[in-house]
Amino acid sequence: MTASAQIVERSLEVRCGGRRVPTALWLPVLASHRRFAVPLVLVGHGGGGHKRAPIVVDMAEGLAREHGIATLAIDGPVNGDRDTNDAAAHALRKQDRHAYRRKYYLEQYDSMVDDWRAALDAAQQLPEIGKGPVGYFGLSMGTRFGVPLIAAEPRIRAAVIGLFGHREGLETSQRVYDDVVKIDVPVLFLQQLGDEEVGQRAYHELFEHIGTPDKRLHANPGGHAAVPRSELHAARAFLARKLKAQRDG
């Protein structure tokens, strides 16, 4: 349970394919008092994070305070409150061996999309959540699992992705490249110029592959985890602007 002056958390029970999907849903405080529904942004956390990681909660607070937008997050395939009776996930948590982890991520690629869509279905059942266009924000692992979701889900109409490229070789990231071509909604792509995990050429190739011509790239100094706060602020403004334009248009 997270509460601040800006947001209030609502519980949301979601099941998909026999699994429980661990969710976190934050509403702007005003939305919980008023009678109108608010827009929604889905936030996918990065590797090692979880649905209530600081960057996720910061995004939820910023989206609420600056734009009156609600935020929905779910746990990735390994972290947070995912069921631990899966032996593979359990082993991955302990050994943190990158090659195995990424192979496991690939195995969960389709089920993560299913889980996100089930969570979105459930969130839109609430009277506080609007039925209009939805945004997506997810960097690094949040891009890995966000790209297939954005490509598959017509309710998502604007996205912020980045901090991702084929650092691990084609065998596990090829599906991301295949799916990024299908994206046809406005995209803001974030890059770190001193990224120690993703090569600059890999960044460039992934950006080039994004299907829509309505894409823009922001490249900032510093390493993988050094995305500036001003850029996160700009990302929220981008999503709010694009969603509003599509509601109004």
Place this chain on the structure above:
Amino acid sequence: MTASAQIVERSLEVRCGGRRVPTALWLPVLASHRRFAVPLVLVGHGGGGHKRAPIVVDMAEGLAREHGIATLAIDGPVNGDRDTNDAAAHALRKQDRHAYRRKYYLEQYDSMVDDWRAALDAAQQLPEIGKGPVGYFGLSMGTRFGVPLIAAEPRIRAAVIGLFGHREGLETSQRVYDDVVKIDVPVLFLQQLGDEEVGQRAYHELFEHIGTPDKRLHANPGGHAAVPRSELHAARAFLARKLKAQRDG
């Protein structure tokens, strides 16, 4: 004379090397009433523009309204109120032949830096203008003549440049490449992904050459003249943030 709810223009007489330097200086309205000095941003206009072109005045209004910052502009070597007794400049205005124009730009490269510095000296004589760090904003031709200024002038401590690359061959843009290496202040570099005048590789090379590691790139969809309003807003916020950090630090 420009006046709005946000800015008031002050006349500023500047001479340099025997030339009159045509200037435009706008102060936030509040600064003209109060007793404190405000920060200053220099705005270099693009090709075909002049010191009171709409994008210059828009920047001045935005800097004043959003950040309480003053704006100084001067005419480029050909346009605006530059003396017309120079036969070469006069011919250039009439024939608009790109190769000749760029050769002329190269000839004016050093004197434009001198003119800018003289204008900055004069502006900082005014009690309303602070003596602290100064920003620079200039795209396209505003980058051509801005890069040597930023490299030479220690009072400039943050810059927004872009929409420029070696489209005309090395002989006239080589000095820009030589000078961009010397820039050691924070830079925001703007790129247009559908630019019909500057190639994407040229953009990439110029950005790579910027001397400081404290550089970031924003690439947006659309042609040379299609820089989004949101990006100009972000550029103003970038300059205000970097100047404030250096005053406070």
